[in-house]
Amino acid sequence: MVEIKSHDFDRFSKSSVESYRIFLVYGPDRGLVSERAAIIAARSGVAADDPFAMVKLDSSDLSGDPGRIADEVHAFGLFGGKKLIWVRAGGTEKPLVDALQALAGGTPSDNILLIEAGDVKKGSGVRKVAESANTVASIPCYADDTRAMNALIDDELKAEGLGITPDARERLLEALGGDRIASRGEIRKLALYRKGQGTIEEQHVIDIIGDASAVSTDDAVDAVLEGDVERLNLAFAKVVASKTPVFLILQSCLRQFQMLDIMRSEMDEKNTEPAQVMQTLGRHIHFRRKPIVERALRRWAPQAIARESARIQSTILQTRQRQGLEDSIAFHLLMSITLQSARQASAAARR
Template sequence: MAEIKAHEFDQFVKRRAKEYRIFLIYGPDRGLVSERAGELAKMTGVDTADAFSFMRLEASDINADPGRLYDEANSTGLFGGEKLIWIKGAGADKNLSDALSGIAQNPPDNAWIIIEAGDLKKGANLRKAAEGASAAVAIPCYADDAKALNSLIDEELAASGLRITADARSLLLDSLGGDRIASRNEIRKLALYAQGDGTIEEQHILDIVGDASAISADDAVDAILKGDLPDFLHAVQKVVASKTPVFLVLQGCLRQFQMLDLMRAEMDERRVSAQDALNIHGRHLHFRRKPVIEGALRNWNAAAISTEMNRLQAAILQSRQRSSLEDTIAMQTLLATTLIAARGRSRG
């Protein structure tokens, strides 16, 4: 089974991509899916301006005529040479999955196939077809983490000859994520605005950068910890509008409670304050989130944190076992946690 982890992609394109003929790029970050498909297209060396060697199709074209993929991949271009077939808009498409499985058993020597898909669950037919074929590779594209966003910032600003202060970087990171293309465009817009200034300061960010983040998971988690139901519902609306799985908020909430558990243990065992525990274990947190975490440490004791972690873990397991109810399970669990936090805050 061939699957490339997010951090392996750059080296994969440089060193190993030519070992494969079929690429499935999928995930909730549509911008990153499109960007990585473009990088793979460049790797093939096929001229995308040449109508005789390059063909762009929609997944619906293959679903309507499954044999077309085989025919196109094995046909010879007018002037010979290699071909590139780039398929967009794939999802849970049985006909496309069957076509991919068939062609992967006897892959063409002179054709490349790139398939862009949305977020495919583990076990989805298209993923199984790509992951189970020796000539194919599956490449997941999830929202950029802090490391990936920092690399993106460094890459774009270096190209413009700009530096950025630590505080400005933290503020910029808050405005990025969720969609790679949107994030890249925001950084380029910032670089153009700051051209000639040498160093980007916080004011540059405030002046020019919008909210490029398609994921409001941190906002939702913070609202949960505060027990603020209106803020939670607003943040979840942004998550849903971005077509990001609510499950990611559930995961983020569990990670936050795991951190609270670590901090609470520090407070109870070493008799330190919430602020001291935060300084020890929360140095990586953005300064705007620290008051929320500090407040949660005062409202949640060790036993309550442990109970909530167990409930969140059970919900994650249940959502994986009953994938059709994933969003419902996540929302019910997160709403319950928000209400528990609200009761704890009112008692405090």
């Protein structure tokens, strides 16, 4: 198995990409997955604007033609030179798994296969194949820890010649996380606001990123996790009254359940307690919220977490398709999960 850890990715992308012909980039942080896949593609030596050398496929392409990946990988470029076959899929599709199985154990091609997958569980889909092959570079993408987030802040602010005070940094760290592209966008928005001003202070972060509605959003997510119906009603009403998009609650709730999924997987794989997982994967969580997240880890089973994550993603899509009913659709889902949390809490109390 060749797994590239998060702290090694920058070094790997600058010096070792050419050593591999097959790459698997996967994980719950879709922004980070996309970002790292794009970096590998850019450093592959294949021109992004050459339609004959850059071949992009998705799940629908595979379902209609199961052998498409292998055919593309073994095909010669129309004008010579290597090709990049960039596949965006969930990671469990049978044509994709079968193709990776065959290519990982076969004779290496000059062409490059780059798989951009979703949150593939250990022991399933393309991840199972990749982790048993030394010809595949596997790149997991989980939500940034504090060190990675600090590095992202420093890189973006340094590029604009800006400094940041310790209080402002702490406030910014609390507001970021869950999705690399979204976090980078927030930092750049803050940098643009302070461009040419030298230093970012705490009030600047509050003005641009951390307004009062964010507190209500966190309150709503915490109410969902705790099964507190009254608190959810109050927090939701605050968000609506502030004219803040209700989508932000769904987005925060989705990030929280994705993080719970990662933490539960860590607990199950290493047979650890929630408190131990919180010390590693939960370091970026505000200290006031840590007991709430720890209780949720004790109550929610992995299958239930995955189910609710899928429901939230589906609801986000529904709110975009039926914007006139956004508030109603979002509230119905959040109340449903809150009631489920309440039942989980009640069952845990009886045990």
